[in-house]
Amino acid sequence: MGAYEKPTPRINPDNARFWESAHEGVLRLPRCGDCAAWHWPPGPICPACFSERIGWEEAQGHGTVSTWTVVHQDWFPAFKADIPYTVAQIELAEGVRLTADIVECPADKLRVGLPVEIVFDRVTETLTLPRFRPRRG
Amino acid sequence: MSEALRDKAAIVGIGTSKFGRHLPESQLALAAQAFKAALADAGLERGDIDGLSIHIGWPLGVDYDQVAQAFGLEIDFVNQAWTHGRFVTGSLQTAAMAVACGMARVVACVNVLSFTRERDILGGPHDFEGYRETGGTHAETPHYGLTAPAGGAALAMQRYMALYGATGAELAAVPVALRAHARLNPKAVMRKPMSVADHQASRMVVDPLRLFDCCIVSDGAAVVLVTAAERARDLGQRPVYIAGMQGMAAGRNEFIFAPPGLGINQQSGPRPASAAARDLAVYRSAGIPREAIQGLYTYDAFSPLVLFVLERFGFCAPGEAAAFVQEGRIGPGGALPVNTSGGLLSEAHVAGWNSLCEMVRQLRGEAGTRQIADARALQWATAWGDSVILRN
Numbered sequence: 001m002g003a004y005e006k007p008t009p010r011i012n013p014d015n016a017r018f019w020e021s022a023h024e025g026v027l028r029l030p031r032c033g034d035c036a037a038w039h040w041p042p043g044p045i046c047p048a049c050f051s052e053r054i055g056w057e058e059a060q061g062h063g064t065v066s067t068w069t070v071v072h073q074d075w076f077p078a079f080k081a082d083i084p085y086t087v088a089q090i091e092l093a094e095g096v097r098l099t100a101d102i103v104e105c106p107a108d109k110l111r112v113g114l115p116v117e118i119v120f121d122r123v124t125e126t127l128t129l130p131r132f133r134p135r136r137g
Numbered sequence: 138m139s140e141a142l143r144d145k146a147a148i149v150g151i152g153t154s155k156f157g158r159h160l161p162e163s164q165l166a167l168a169a170q171a172f173k174a175a176l177a178d179a180g181l182e183r184g185d186i187d188g189l190s191i192h193i194g195w196p197l198g199v200d201y202d203q204v205a206q207a208f209g210l211e212i213d214f215v216n217q218a219w220t221h222g223r224f225v226t227g228s229l230q231t232a233a234m235a236v237a238c239g240m241a242r243v244v245a246c247v248n249v250l251s252f253t254r255e256r257d258i259l260g261g262p263h264d265f266e267g268y269r270e271t272g273g274t275h276a277e278t279p280h281y282g283l284t285a286p287a288g289g290a291a292l293a294m295q296r297y298m299a300l301y302g303a304t305g306a307e308l309a310a311v312p313v314a315l316r317a318h319a320r321l322n323p324k325a326v327m328r329k330p331m332s333v334a335d336h337q338a339s340r341m342v343v344d345p346l347r348l349f350d351c352c353i354v355s356d357g358a359a360v361v362l363v364t365a366a367e368r369a370r371d372l373g374q375r376p377v378y379i380a381g382m383q384g385m386a387a388g389r390n391e392f393i394f395a396p397p398g399l400g401i402n403q404q405s406g407p408r409p410a411s412a413a414a415r416d417l418a419v420y421r422s423a424g425i426p427r428e429a430i431q432g433l434y435t436y437d438a439f440s441p442l443v444l445f446v447l448e449r450f451g452f453c454a455p456g457e458a459a460a461f462v463q464e465g466r467i468g469p470g471g472a473l474p475v476n477t478s479g480g481l482l483s484e485a486h487v488a489g490w491n492s493l494c495e496m497v498r499q500l501r502g503e504a505g506t507r508q509i510a511d512a513r514a515l516q517w518a519t520a521w522g523d524s525v526i527l528r529n
């Protein structure tokens with residue numbers, strides 16, 4: 001297996017817990033300790049009530065496709081072999097939307113509202129990417 | 138926005154470089170062509186310029202200090218924005234505010250983009266803004282291969298199509314209309330006729346956006362000179378007044394390439410049934426109603442942005458823009474011509490300043506075969522909710 005050549009996410013104190021959790025195979029999202037609102041992207045303050053009591057809680061790991069695109073352009077050399085590939089926004093059961101890729105789904109099955117579930121793909125020794133596939137069962 | 142700045146500032150000079158692809162000139166050299174042309178147009182000397190408002194800096198464009206140094210200017214007021222098209226309106230508005238409140242006498246808005254030389258800055262591996270920890274500003278997520286502003290426009294258009302039943306063939310009416318305008322503009326980079334069939338045959342880039350839904354990658358410069366209204370009346374050109382302004386919207390319900398309520402990123406809640414009061418402030422600011430607007434000018438980097446601005450400002454209701462743009466309504470001689478010099482989709486990508494220059498030409502009556510009859514009030518507005526109304 002060669003070196004991983006695709007871009008990797010930048011990790012900072014606000015989003016580190018998300019990536020650490022993903023590497024453990026768990027989807028955790030920031031949630032307010034005062035008003036209980038989930039929020040995304042991760043930040044130091046609850047955007048709903050302005051509280052600083054932000055915790056990380058395990059999310060259900062499923063939702064629906066709120067929008068999607070199929071990429072046909074080779075903007076990144078490292079993605080060229082994957083073209084065409086699908087990137088979507090997923091509205092999770094918790095109400096926030098993540099941007100991630102969709103796997104195990106033929107292009108003609110893609111639609112707004114498609115139920116999807118998370119899968120974890122360990123791409124390097126230190127990085128696991130959450131991806132989504134059509135929900136089973 | 139109050140009426141305090143109504144007609145207090147005016148555009149008194151415009152200038153452009155040549156437009157093209159793979160131009161040999163540096164960004165500074167293109168800026169110099171446009172700067173000299175604008176001074177000549179206004180009847181001003183370079184010593185009259187004491188303010189700079191720069192939209193897009195190095196490396197795609199030029200920074201304010203490079204401009205001042207290279208052109209031998211003595212500058213007392215500077216504004217410079219982020220490397221994104223969205224700051225076109227704010228850069229012009231800041232110039233208007235500076236001259237209206239006396240912080241500068243004449244502000245030069247100097248804008249140059251050499252996209253063919255700096256191709257990787259937006260979308261390629263060197264698009265460092267896409268790596269932002271909270272997500273790129275157009276929803277870029279490079280680790281999933283989503284990059285470039287086009288990706289954000291595609292996500293918004295895909296959902297719009299699902300919600301309203303709009304089609305790619307309907308969207309084609311936008312680039313087809315802008316190409317029809319460009320064919321009347323000898324300066325436009327793209328002048329070959331374009332039909333809906335041509336659009337549908339162009340390659341898919343980011344579904345549902347095809348190649349012809351994406352702005353051209355070009356090089357060029359445009360300079361706009363702004364001064365206070367009382368000074369403008371003493372200069373050589375017929376002044377074009379900045380009648381009204383409103384600023385950009387931001388917040389959790391905003392995504393740069395989607396109208397509020399569409400449901401992109403963290404936008405929540407339904408779409409409002411009609412334009413929001415905050416988006417109609419520009420008409421109150423100018424004292425000019427929307428019904429009096431004779432042409433709309435917008436940041437058309439991707440064809441969906443034209444649909445979204447039409448809905449945002451209430452030219453049509455949410456979900457109706459794809460039908461609104463059919464049958465030549467936004468083309469030459471249409472009921473609401475849009476970007477009459479061809480816009481970013483067909484004239485050149487000078488970050489919208491090419492279209493602002495066109496508005497000035499129209500309001501001076503200098504637009505030749507593209508002239509909007511008896512043009513008196515034209516609107517610049519964007520899908521992200523900022524706007525300027527110009528009048529003569």
Ligand SMILES: [Zn+2]
Pocket residue numbers: 032033034035036037046047048049050051
């Ligand atoms: Zn809270």
